[in-house]
Amino acid sequence: MARRRRMGEFQLIARYFAPLAQGFAGAGGLLSDNAFLPADPRRDIAVKTDTVVAGVHFLDDEKPGLVAAKALRVCLSDLAAGGATPFTYQLSLALPRTWTERWVAGFARGLAADQRRYGIVLCGGDTVVTPGPLTITITAFGRVASGCGLTRAGARAGDRLWVSGTIGDGALGLLAARGQLSAPSLERRYRRPEPRCTLGPRLVGIATAVADVSDGLLADAGHIAQASRLAIKIERERVPLSAAARRALAAEPGLWAPVLGGGDDYELVMAVPPRRERALLAAARAAGVPVTPIGTCAAGEGVTLLVDGRPVRSPVAGYVHF
Amino acid sequence: MARRRRMGEFQLIARYFAPLAQGFAGAGGLLSDNAFLPADPRRDIAVKTDTVVAGVHFLDDEKPGLVAAKALRVCLSDLAAGGATPFTYQLSLALPRTWTERWVAGFARGLAADQRRYGIVLCGGDTVVTPGPLTITITAFGRVASGCGLTRAGARAGDRLWVSGTIGDGALGLLAARGQLSAPSLERRYRRPEPRCTLGPRLVGIATAVADVSDGLLADAGHIAQASRLAIKIERERVPLSAAARRALAAEPGLWAPVLGGGDDYELVMAVPPRRERALLAAARAAGVPVTPIGTCAAGEGVTLLVDGRPVRSPVAGYVHF
Numbered sequence: 001m002a003r004r005r006r007m008g009e010f011q012l013i014a015r016y017f018a019p020l021a022q023g024f025a026g027a028g029g030l031l032s033d034n035a036f037l038p039a040d041p042r043r044d045i046a047v048k049t050d051t052v053v054a055g056v057h058f059l060d061d062e063k064p065g066l067v068a069a070k071a072l073r074v075c076l077s078d079l080a081a082g083g084a085t086p087f088t089y090q091l092s093l094a095l096p097r098t099w100t101e102r103w104v105a106g107f108a109r110g111l112a113a114d115q116r117r118y119g120i121v122l123c124g125g126d127t128v129v130t131p132g133p134l135t136i137t138i139t140a141f142g143r144v145a146s147g148c149g150l151t152r153a154g155a156r157a158g159d160r161l162w163v164s165g166t167i168g169d170g171a172l173g174l175l176a177a178r179g180q181l182s183a184p185s186l187e188r189r190y191r192r193p194e195p196r197c198t199l200g201p202r203l204v205g206i207a208t209a210v211a212d213v214s215d216g217l218l219a220d221a222g223h224i225a226q227a228s229r230l231a232i233k234i235e236r237e238r239v240p241l242s243a244a245a246r247r248a249l250a251a252e253p254g255l256w257a258p259v260l261g262g263g264d265d266y267e268l269v270m271a272v273p274p275r276r277e278r279a280l281l282a283a284a285r286a287a288g289v290p291v292t293p294i295g296t297c298a299a300g301e302g303v304t305l306l307v308d309g310r311p312v313r314s315p316v317a318g319y320v321h322f
Numbered sequence: 323m324a325r326r327r328r329m330g331e332f333q334l335i336a337r338y339f340a341p342l343a344q345g346f347a348g349a350g351g352l353l354s355d356n357a358f359l360p361a362d363p364r365r366d367i368a369v370k371t372d373t374v375v376a377g378v379h380f381l382d383d384e385k386p387g388l389v390a391a392k393a394l395r396v397c398l399s400d401l402a403a404g405g406a407t408p409f410t411y412q413l414s415l416a417l418p419r420t421w422t423e424r425w426v427a428g429f430a431r432g433l434a435a436d437q438r439r440y441g442i443v444l445c446g447g448d449t450v451v452t453p454g455p456l457t458i459t460i461t462a463f464g465r466v467a468s469g470c471g472l473t474r475a476g477a478r479a480g481d482r483l484w485v486s487g488t489i490g491d492g493a494l495g496l497l498a499a500r501g502q503l504s505a506p507s508l509e510r511r512y513r514r515p516e517p518r519c520t521l522g523p524r525l526v527g528i529a530t531a532v533a534d535v536s537d538g539l540l541a542d543a544g545h546i547a548q549a550s551r552l553a554i555k556i557e558r559e560r561v562p563l564s565a566a567a568r569r570a571l572a573a574e575p576g577l578w579a580p581v582l583g584g585g586d587d588y589e590l591v592m593a594v595p596p597r598r599e600r601a602l603l604a605a606a607r608a609a610g611v612p613v614t615p616i617g618t619c620a621a622g623e624g625v626t627l628l629v630d631g632r633p634v635r636s637p638v639a640g641y642v643h644f
Contacts, residue, residue, distance in 0.1 A: 034369060034404035036471040040362075041363030046358055047358075055453060057450070082354070082358070084356065090369060092414075126373045128374075130375045130454060130457060137371070149358040151356075153350060
């Protein structure tokens with residue numbers, strides 16, 4: 001009987017999702033089978049799909065607005081790594097059987113807030129009910145000058161490796177969210193990541209390879225090393241840390257493992273040739289995002305972590321999804 | 323211990339999914355954060371996302387190759403309704419904790435077979451493990467001449483309503499798959515739908531509105547009526563039926579409810595102005611797909627079913643997702 005009182009799929013779309021698609025002509029008010037992304041002679045479309053599952057990728061009892069932010073922003077972070085400016089997204093929402101309209105309303109409000117923040121509009125998707133946990137898949141679309149999309153594959157020997165912002169706050173924030181560490185500022189950062197959408201598009205023509213730090217700095221640098229077929233050395237002393245992360249590491253040096261390997265930072269790690277470093281610093285200033293050199297690219301393979309100039313066995317392999 | 327013997331996400335991608343992305347330059351071998359769809363000055367990109375959940379949208383113990391076909395083809399059917407020719411797709415695979423490599427291998431073989439059949443290539447996605455059931459989200463991409471994408475919104479009073487193929491086989495096939503009806507040919511059709519990819523793109527410039535029959539003929543005709551803001555009448559005697567469906571209906575007339583309302587046919591229902599009917603018939607011949615006129619569009623709203631010329635209260639409202 002409780003089910004009868006709830007809305008059906010079409011009412012849910014009309015009330016909560018169609019308003020999010022207003023202003024995107026190709027979405028047709030979510031009344032048709034497809035969305036249409038308009039032809040553009042000069043720009044490629046960058047596409048990224050990410051799935052987040054309750055209890056796996058975000059806390060089981062997370063607020064709906066923060067779930068919306070997390071699901072969207074992990075995708076926007078990937079587009080930033082591609083040098084692309086986001087413009088639209090598709091949403092697949094698999095609701096648990098216990099879903100409430102109140103939850104959906106809060107989730108839609110969270111999406112609306114991020115739509116304003118990042119200049120994006122919903123263009124379509126799907127809504128189903130699952131016997132499993134809440135599962136959200138976002139496919140995000142960005143534009144980048146044709147042929148100029150950034151990948152992990154272009155780094156060259158002699159490039160320096162840089163990162164944006166600070167590293168380790170995401171992983172320490174997860175420990176804080178679980179009550180294993182007291183650091184409210186880091187917990188906030190874990191729960192509401194800040195993708196580097198202002199920096200990413202400015203790296204076109206500057207960086208030779210970019211990845212976002214979602215699996216952990218060492219793992220994501222490793223992805224660049226693998227795709228670009230070269231070796232990367234990272235000097236641990238140079239890795240930029242927040243004041244809160246520095247305090248946590250001073251109290252417990254064992255936390256270097258999550259800091260370098262834990263993921264969820266949503267910073268950008270990039271390879272930049274020395275002759276483009278001035279351009280990089282200007283781009284970072286314009287984006288309002290600090291960048292720090294942390295290592296080098298050379299012939300060879302794999303990632304080596306240096307502590308006080310000496311290679312150490314990598315403490316972690318990155319966040320393991322499985 | 324069992325988990326340790328299994329592959330990680332990156333091995334899984336390298337072994338089973340990267341081969342499916344060969345030949346699509348913008349996929350970069352699935353080594354980077356994004357896929358890039360190349361700029362195209364003359365064609366829009368049609369996009370559709372569909373999620374299928376084990377035990378909800380396909381049988382819990384369905385073979386992996388058939389799961390792959392179902393997940394892909396429900397999306398391709400939507401692109402066909404948009405007049406678009408599919409070219410690539412993204413795959414999000416949420417595997418249950420009990421996943422096996424053997425299952426993934428069978429699933430990837432199914433995708434590979436459909437890639438050849440429909441001329442599409444994987445360009446990216448995500449792989450996660452879920453505590454819930456197997457959940458697959460596909461975002462499919464098609465191309466259509468710029469501004470020519472078909473929607474549900476363009477039907478006009480005076481247009482006739484047509485459908486492709488035969489109606490009701492999907493819903494009767496589900497009953498057969500559940501052992502509630504003996505009809506092996508219909509069961510096969512439910513388990514391996516055949517989207518009308520050869521017909522859809524040929525409807526550009528001919529049909530004024532198109533939907534695919536996924537929720538049920540009456541519901542999907544209703545979507546056209548709603549989006550086009552007009553009334554649709556359907557004559558039940560004209561609805562094309564397979565020999566197996568005719569036999570089932572002769573034995574049990576109560577099966578008209580699933581035939582007209584049950585969904586999963588993946589035929590196309592379309593509104594066509596009388597002056598374009600010769601072009602429609604030529605397009606259908608070229609596509610090798612029969613089409614049948616079943617009703618009319620007029621001023622007003624909603625869908626009316628006529629039996630022997632008399633309106634009957636619609637027996638069903640379509641497949642209810644929730």
